[in-house]
Every structure is written in C-alpha cells, then in structure tokens.
Amino acid sequence: MHEMAITENILKIVLEESEKRGARAVKRVALEIGELTNIVPDCIDFYFELMAKGTAAEGARLESKLIPLEAECEICKMRRRVDDLDFLCSCGGHMKTVQGKELVIATIEIEGDRA
Amino acid sequence: MEIDLGRNVFEANVQLAKKLKAVFDDNGVFVINLMASPGAGKTSFILKTIESLKDDVAIAVIEGDIASAVDAEKVRAAGVPAVQINTGGACHLDGRMIKGALTHLNLDEIDLLIIENVGNLVCPAEFDLGEDIKVVISSISEGDDKPLKYPRIFSEMDALIINKIDLLESSDFNMDDFARSIAGLNPAAGVFEISCKTGQGFDDWIAWLASKLK
Numbered sequence: 148m149h150e151m152a153i154t155e156n157i158l159k160i161v162l163e164e165s166e167k168r169g170a171r172a173v174k175r176v177a178l179e180i181g182e183l184t185n186i187v188p189d190c191i192d193f194y195f196e197l198m199a200k201g202t203a204a205e206g207a208r209l210e211s212k213l214i215p216l217e218a219e220c221e222i223c224k225m226r227r228r229v230d231d232l233d234f235l236c237s238c239g240g241h242m243k244t245v246q247g248k249e250l251v252i253a254t255i256e257i258e259g260d261r262a
Numbered sequence: 263m264e265i266d267l268g269r270n271v272f273e274a275n276v277q278l279a280k281k282l283k284a285v286f287d288d289n290g291v292f293v294i295n296l297m298a299s300p301g302a303g304k305t306s307f308i309l310k311t312i313e314s315l316k317d318d319v320a321i322a323v324i325e326g327d328i329a330s331a332v333d334a335e336k337v338r339a340a341g342v343p344a345v346q347i348n349t350g351g352a353c354h355l356d357g358r359m360i361k362g363a364l365t366h367l368n369l370d371e372i373d374l375l376i377i378e379n380v381g382n383l384v385c386p387a388e389f390d391l392g393e394d395i396k397v398v399i400s401s402i403s404e405g406d407d408k409p410l411k412y413p414r415i416f417s418e419m420d421a422l423i424i425n426k427i428d429l430l431e432s433s434d435f436n437m438d439d440f441a442r443s444i445a446g447l448n449p450a451a452g453v454f455e456i457s458c459k460t461g462q463g464f465d466d467w468i469a470w471l472a473s474k475l476k
Contacts, residue, residue, distance in 0.1 A: 149385035233446035250271040
C-alpha cells in the first residue's frame with residue numbers, strides 16, 4: 148500500500164541524479180530490496196511506469212534484487228541467514244539484523260548529452 | 263553509462279526523523295510511536311495511559327487516521343491536547359506529517375508525546391518519526407499468528423502490548439505459540455498482557471513506561 152509513496156521517492160532520486168549528470172534518458176534502475184521490508188516489487192514496477200510518463204525515466208527498466216535477511220549475535224558475533232524468523236542465537240544471545248531491511252537504488256543506467 | 267548510487271530510498275524521512283528526535287530531546291519530550299491493526303485498541307490504550315499518568319506527567323497525543331477527527335476528540339475529552347492528522351489515504355505517518363503537527367503543540371509544556379499511527383501492521387514499520395520507543399499492540403481477537411505474518415513491525419518494537427487479555431479464555435488464541443514467535447523475533451522487547459476494559463495488567467505497563475520517562 149505504501150509502494151506509491153516509495154515509488155515517488157525512487158523516481159525523485161533517479162531524476163535528480165540523472166539531471167545532475169545531464170542525461171537525456173534513464174534506461175535502467177537497479178533496486179536492492181531487503182527481505183524484511185514490506186515492499187512488493189511488482190507494485191513498484193506498476194507505479195513507476197505510471198509516474199515516470201513524461202519524464203526522462205519514461206520506459207526505464209526496473210530491476211529488483213532481493214537482499215536476504217542476515218543477523219549477527221550480540222554476544223558470540225556469529226552471523227547467519229535468518230530464514231525462520233528466529234533471532235535467538237544458539238549461544239542464547241540476541242541477534243541484530245545486519246542486512247535485509249534496506250531499500251536502496253544501487254545503480255542507474257543513463258544516456259544522453261553528457262552521459 | 264552505468265552510475266553507482268547506493269542511495270537509500272527512505273533517506274529523506276530518515277534525515278527528518280533525526281531532526282525531529284533532536285527537537286524532542288532538546289525539549290525533554292519522550293515520544294512513543296504506537297502501532298497496531300485497526301481495532302486492536304490503540305485509542306483505548308492511550309486513554310487508559312492518560313488516566314493513569316496525567317496527574318504526574320504532561321501528555322499530548324498526535325492521532326493519525328486516514329480520515330475523521332473521532333480519536334482526537336476522545337483524547338481532548340480526557341483533558342489532553344491532541345492533534346489530528348488525516349493522511350487522506352496514506353497508510354502510515356511520516357516525518358513530514360509529524361513536523362506539521364508539531365506547529366500545533368507547545369513542546370515546552372509536554373513530557374510525553376504519544377503518536378497513534380494509522381491502523382496497519384505493514385507500512386508504519388518503515389517510517390521512523392523521531393520517536394524514543396516503538397510500541398506495538400496485538401489483541402487477542404486478532405489471533406496468535408500476527409507476528410509470523412508481519413515480522414518487520416514485531417522485530418523493531420521496544421514493547422508489545424497484548425490487549426483484550428480478558429478474551430483469552432473464550433478464544434482460540436494460543437499464548438504459547440504467540441510467546442514463542444515473539445521470543446524468536448524480538449527477545450529484547452518488554453511484553454505486557456493487559457485489558458483496557460478490566461484494567462488487568464495495566465500497572466505493569468505504567469511502571470515500565472514510568473521507568474523510561476525518568
């Protein structure tokens with residue numbers, strides 16, 4: 148449901164970065180989406196296509212890479228994938244998330260006068 | 263031409279939340295971001311917290327709803343300043359909305375600000391509001407599987423309120439399963455079994471909150 152607000156942010160950042168570089172068009176946007184975010188990539192695709200109409204990012208391809216949830220134990224420092232929603236370490240410690248909550252625009256591909 | 267950006271999509275909200283936190287700290291205001299499903303008992307919980315603390319603590323409330331001022335009116339009737347935010351369809355509060363609401367409050371006169379987020383277990387989890395603690399309410403009538411279905415919000419909370427505990431006997435809610443999910447997802451959170459209706463367990467929550475306020 149909040150994908151619309153998120154897509155607005157994505158488009159804003161993409162246009163800001165491409166304009167800064169004098170690009171005429173944005174061809175591709177690569178996103179990294181953490182497993183524990185509540186974001187639906189298909190939904191972002193849908194809104195992006197609509198919102199990008201008439202901008203330099205119109206028709207840009209959106210690629211989403213899922214970042215697996217990983218946590219590290221506060222006591223023994225063991226790092227592991229959390230695929231069972233269990234943040235208790237085998238040593239009894241509490242594990243803190245180190246990745247899997249992010250939503251990052253990793254790269255963009257642009258073309259144009261100065262690009 | 264490919265450009266490496268590595269930019270966080272939430273960066274604008276993260277920055278604003280940091281600024282809000284600094285403003286709250288400068289004014290000595292402790293802030294709770296209260297999140298739950300619709301009907302979990304957020305407003306009842308706020309009213310009961312006000313009733314328990316208002317002689318000792320200056321409280322104010324920001325109410326977030328898609329529409330209506332029903333909640334803010336209830337809080338004002340309890341003798342506490344309240345600002346209603348209508349998100350007009352947005353499913354969560356963000357830093358920008360809180361910044362706007364603060365123009366209606368005198369932070370000098372507030373010790374505790376409770377922000378009632380929009381009823382939703384998904385989107386509010388992604389947007390910090392400059393709060394000191396996140397509190398989630400999960401009620402018996404919602405069932406015991408919510409932590410497994412909405413792990414993000416339960417993994418980030420500082421305290422969990424299990425409301426409507428008076429309904430436990432007459433429901434299929436399995437407290438052992440629920441407790442096991444919470445222990446795995448967030449072993450550090452404070453957990454309080456309460457009933458806003460009967461008052462059961464409320465003293466423990468108030469004692470915990472009072473210890474944070476000092």
